[in-house]
Amino acid sequence: MAGAHYLNADYFYYASYIILQYIVLATAWNILGGYCGYVNFGSAAFFAIGAYATVFMSKTLPLPLPLLILIGGAASGIAGLAMGYLALRLRGSFFAIATLALAVVLQTFVVNWDYVGGSRGAYVIRPDNLEVAGFQINYIEYLFGIMMGLGLVSVIAARAIERSRFGYGLATIRDDELAAEACGVPTLRLKLIATTISGAFMGMAGAPFPLYIGYLQPSSAFGLEYALNSIAMPMVGGTTSWAGPLVGALLLGSAQQYVTVTISSAANLLISGIMLIAFVIIAPRGLVGIAEALFRRRDRS
Amino acid sequence: MTAPLLHVNGVTKRFGGFTALDRVELAITPGERLGLIGPNGSGKSTLVNCICGTLRNDGGNVRFAGETLDGLAAHERTRRGLARSFQLPRPFHSMSLAENVRIPLLYAVPSREAKPLERDELQARCIEVLNMVGLAHKSRRMTRDLTQVEMRKLELARAIAAEPKLLIADEAMAGLSHSEVDEILSLLFKLNEQGITIILIEHIMSAVMRFSTRLAVLVSGKKIADGKSDEVVREPEVVQAYLGQ
Amino acid sequence: MDITYDLLINAIVGGLLLGGFYAAVTAGVSISFGMLDIVNIAHPAFIILGSYIAFFVSSSIGIDPIIASIVMLPVFYVLGLLIYQIYYLSFERRGQESLRGLAFFFGLLFITEVALILSFGVDYRYVEAAYIGPSFHLGVVEVPLRMLVPCLVALGVFAAIELFISRTFTGRAILAVSQDPLALKLLAIDPIRIKRIAFGISIATAAIAGALLIIIQPVEPSVDREYVGRVFAICVLGGLGSMAGTLIAAMLLGVAESLTSTLYGPSWSPAVSFGFLLITLAVRPAGLLGR
Numbered sequence: 134m135a136g137a138h139y140l141n142a143d144y145f146y147y148a149s150y151i152i153l154q155y156i157v158l159a160t161a162w163n164i165l166g167g168y169c170g171y172v173n174f175g176s177a178a179f180f181a182i183g184a185y186a187t188v189f190m191s192k193t194l195p196l197p198l199p200l201l202i203l204i205g206g207a208a209s210g211i212a213g214l215a216m217g218y219l220a221l222r223l224r225g226s227f228f229a230i231a232t233l234a235l236a237v238v239l240q241t242f243v244v245n246w247d248y249v250g251g252s253r254g255a256y257v258i259r260p261d262n263l264e265v266a267g268f269q270i271n272y273i274e275y276l277f278g279i280m281m282g283l284g285l286v287s288v289i290a291a292r293a294i295e296r297s298r299f300g301y302g303l304a305t306i307r308d309d310e311l312a313a314e315a316c317g318v319p320t321l322r323l324k325l326i327a328t329t330i331s332g333a334f335m336g337m338a339g340a341p342f343p344l345y346i347g348y349l350q351p352s353s354a355f356g357l358e359y360a361l362n363s364i365a366m367p368m369v370g371g372t373t374s375w376a377g378p379l380v381g382a383l384l385l386g387s388a389q390q391y392v393t394v395t396i397s398s399a400a401n402l403l404i405s406g407i408m409l410i411a412f413v414i415i416a417p418r419g420l421v422g423i424a425e426a427l428f429r430r431r432d433r434s
Numbered sequence: 435m436t437a438p439l440l441h442v443n444g445v446t447k448r449f450g451g452f453t454a455l456d457r458v459e460l461a462i463t464p465g466e467r468l469g470l471i472g473p474n475g476s477g478k479s480t481l482v483n484c485i486c487g488t489l490r491n492d493g494g495n496v497r498f499a500g501e502t503l504d505g506l507a508a509h510e511r512t513r514r515g516l517a518r519s520f521q522l523p524r525p526f527h528s529m530s531l532a533e534n535v536r537i538p539l540l541y542a543v544p545s546r547e548a549k550p551l552e553r554d555e556l557q558a559r560c561i562e563v564l565n566m567v568g569l570a571h572k573s574r575r576m577t578r579d580l581t582q583v584e585m586r587k588l589e590l591a592r593a594i595a596a597e598p599k600l601l602i603a604d605e606a607m608a609g610l611s612h613s614e615v616d617e618i619l620s621l622l623f624k625l626n627e628q629g630i631t632i633i634l635i636e637h638i639m640s641a642v643m644r645f646s647t648r649l650a651v652l653v654s655g656k657k658i659a660d661g662k663s664d665e666v667v668r669e670p671e672v673v674q675a676y677l678g679q
Numbered sequence: 680m681d682i683t684y685d686l687l688i689n690a691i692v693g694g695l696l697l698g699g700f701y702a703a704v705t706a707g708v709s710i711s712f713g714m715l716d717i718v719n720i721a722h723p724a725f726i727i728l729g730s731y732i733a734f735f736v737s738s739s740i741g742i743d744p745i746i747a748s749i750v751m752l753p754v755f756y757v758l759g760l761l762i763y764q765i766y767y768l769s770f771e772r773r774g775q776e777s778l779r780g781l782a783f784f785f786g787l788l789f790i791t792e793v794a795l796i797l798s799f800g801v802d803y804r805y806v807e808a809a810y811i812g813p814s815f816h817l818g819v820v821e822v823p824l825r826m827l828v829p830c831l832v833a834l835g836v837f838a839a840i841e842l843f844i845s846r847t848f849t850g851r852a853i854l855a856v857s858q859d860p861l862a863l864k865l866l867a868i869d870p871i872r873i874k875r876i877a878f879g880i881s882i883a884t885a886a887i888a889g890a891l892l893i894i895i896q897p898v899e900p901s902v903d904r905e906y907v908g909r910v911f912a913i914c915v916l917g918g919l920g921s922m923a924g925t926l927i928a929a930m931l932l933g934v935a936e937s938l939t940s941t942l943y944g945p946s947w948s949p950a951v952s953f954g955f956l957l958i959t960l961a962v963r964p965a966g967l968l969g970r
Contacts, residue, residue, distance in 0.1 A: 166778065170778055172778050172781050172782065174720075174785065219957065219960075219961060220960070223960055225778070225781075226716075226718040226781065227915075227960055229718065229720075229781050230718070230720070230911045230915075230956070230960075231956070231957060231960055233720075233907060233908065233953075234908055234911075234912075234953035234954075234956045234957050235953075235957065237904075237908055237949050237950070237953045238949075238950045238953045238954055238957070240949075241946070241947060241949050241950035241953075242950070244946055245946055245947065252946065298540050298541075301529075301533070301536070301537060301540060302537075302540075302541065304526065304528055304529065305526050305537055307528070308525075308526040308527055308528050308529070309524045309525075309526060309527075311488060311508075311520075311524060312520065312524035312525070312526065312592075313509075313526075313537070314487075314488070314507065314508035314509045314512070315486065315488070315508055315509075315512055315517075315518060315520070315524075316509075316512065316537045316538040316541060316542055316592060316596065317509050317512040317513050317537075317538055317541035317542025317543075317596060318509055318537065318541045319507070319509050319510075319541075320509065321507070357789075357904065360785075361785070361786075361789050364782055364785060365786070368779075368782055372778075373528065397797075399793055399796045399797055400793070400797065402789055402793045403789075403790060403793040403794065403797070405789070406786045406787075406788075406789035406790040406793060407786070407790060409782060409783075409785070409786035409789075410783055410786035410787065410790065413769070413779050413782045413783050413786065414765070414769040414783065417779055
């Protein structure tokens with residue numbers, strides 16, 4: 134059976150890495166999108182900034198992966214802040230278009246930047262093994278562990294934000310920005326913080342990517358599947374809580390891995406698109422919202 | 435004569451070719467109860483929006499507590515003690531009533547930032563404010579479960595929670611029954627006794643007359659009268675433009 | 680590289696021809712975004728769909744792609760009606776945040792693109808027609824017919840829409856609904872029906888725009904993404920809802936892209952439209968001739 138061939142340990146780590154990466158991306162997107170109500174179509178750009186920061190550093194000054202992640206996160210965070218300054222004064226729909234515009238402009242710059250490979254792409258050497266605390270581990274296992282850690286951090290951060298004063302402020306912006314201002318909420322400042330945090334996490338998710346894949350091209354780093362999935366996964370899972378993007382990423386991510394292997398990689402985008410539309414129309418509160426409603430009904434009876 | 439708490443100084447606002455406010459001049463002393471009346475479309479809400487920073491005025495300026503408000507965002511004006519309720523209620527629909535009222539407590543009161551309230555104190559204060567408008571029993575309900583009238587009360591509650599020096603109540607009583615109007619009025623009187631200056635924008639003349647020490651009349655963006663309530667209502671222009679049909 | 684007068688003037692003429700085509704491409708979004716306030720980010724995908732249908736019909740039956748697209752107009756119109764109805768029932772009526780509407784169209788963009796990939800693959804497709812290939816010369820300027828014909832057709836479509844909106848009852852109702860839906864209700868006209876018709880027309884334009892596109896350049900499914908930027912850039916730059924503004928903005932963008940491509944190489948072109956958009960949004964969101 135074709136499936137059995139893939140059920141070896143290495144494949145598990147490769148596939149899980151991608152799913153964990155999407156947990157981070159979906160959670161990060163949701164901080165600005167679900168909590169605050171501002172749709173970012175340019176997630177790919179932030180992901181790519183993280184990835185290309187790593188490529189840049191690998192050609193300039195080799196550094197260990199955790200540092201690369203911090204650098205990628207910082208670069209993307211700054212990019213998020215910049216995007217916020219440029220775009221956040223715009224109405225919601227204009228903001229979304231502006232984010233797409235920024236992503237394409239950035240991609241055009243990278244395509245024309247020969248130092249990081251331009252349109253031809255860049256190779257990033259990845260060691261086979263790594264020594265950690267006296268143990269020799271497989272590099273792919275290391276990447277898996279790192280991404281698992283990032284996933285955990287992002288989800289914990291999202292949960293903390295959701296329950297904080299900051300999180301309440303974001304929710305008021307989503308519900309009624311004018312009323313929020315009248316209630317004393319500094320909307321622009323909060324939005325800028327949200328875009329920075331969101332961008333930073335996306336960059337951190339992107340930083341290990343060149344090491345994972347070995348050869349980075351703009352078309353893969355800026356792939357629109359990142360934009361699509363970072364929206365589809367929270368929408369499917371539920372946008373109002375930290376659990377939504379997690380559930381969405383696990384479900385859609387796994388489904389996509391399965392489809393890529395059994396049908397084709399183009400088909401997995403079709404699934405995301407269909408799921409996105411279906412949930413947006415039928416179940417706007419996502420799976421988590423449905424679960425919450427069921428529990429509430431059980432409580433009352 | 436005490437310095438005015440709020441000084442609207444020749445404020446003008448245009449929308450394209452249409453002048454919504456034409457050099458409006460208004461001074462409000464601390465502790466006053468001002469009634470602002472005028473026909474629909476006369477610019478009352480536009481004036482409120484310009485005072486509170488939701489809209490930027492094209493001419494003139496607004497001073498509050500001796501400080502000019504020019505260039506200040508709406509949230510900063512609220513934090514300086516200027517609160518308003520919206521004519522068409524704008525609740526935060528993803529939150530319960532208590533959470534709605536909690537927002538100004540978290541954000542609009544600067545003194546709280548230095549010494550933030552504990553969870554229980556916060557909750558207690560929310561219930562206290564909701565109690566003032568008679569909504570404490572629905573504190574955990576979502577805003578979509580409210581009637582129109584209750585939403586107006588919530589609007590007022592949110593403005594009160596901001597602990598303002600000046601409260602602008604924009605048609606908070608529309609659609610209320612007699613007893614509900616009385617309820618709101620006695621609440622506003624109580625707030626005024628506690629030192630809050632109040633601008634009441636209303637069409638219900640009986641309420642306005644009972645409440646206001648002073649009356650200002652706005653017609654087509656211009657202030658046509660300003661003085662003691664019983665005198666203003668007898669002025670011929672006012673009668674013709676607004677009161678008489 | 681030698682920048683000669685010849686090169687520049689050809690770039691400008693080429694840009695103007697391109698601009699005419701861009702105007703037709705944007706006309707649909709001018710209606711849906713400019714007048715109905717619907718951010719149909721999937722519009723370029725429908726254009727590509729139109730291209731593929733034109734390709735398919737033209738290569739199997741052998742008729743001219745533009746004729747093929749005119750035959751397809753009613754189909755695209757109905758598609759537009761359908762999509763609007765779903766959009767209206769799911770979002771506008773419920774008063775949902777615009778977040779979901781955007782997500783809906785984004786999903787639609789993807790589904791359309793991926794469906795095309797699965798059906799036709801990622802190879803470039805092109806059509807054959809009598810006017811693809813030859814060009815005529817006006818002094819130093821070379822005017823390729825494959826650019827001129829689409830430009831002329833595009834301007835024709837554009838003029839037709841403008842006349843429809845200003846002269847017919849339905850057209851004026853569409854203009855009215857964008858400015859004052861309440862007034863329409865008072866005249867006993869159902870604003871929803873008018874909006875649905877407008878959206879239908881918007882998608883119908885994609886059919887023709889698609890045929891024109893595949894005449895100008897070979898097409899593959901991901902070409903839609905470049906056009907997302909162009910279309911909204913032109914719309915915003917030209918001022919939402921202003922047809923004249925859209926035309927001027929389209930010409931400007933066409934010339935800017937053409938010059939950039941000539942002077943710096945084609946790999947910078949995508950940045951031009953998106954760059955335009957960002958600058959316009961930052962400086963003058965009302966556009967050139969906005970209301």
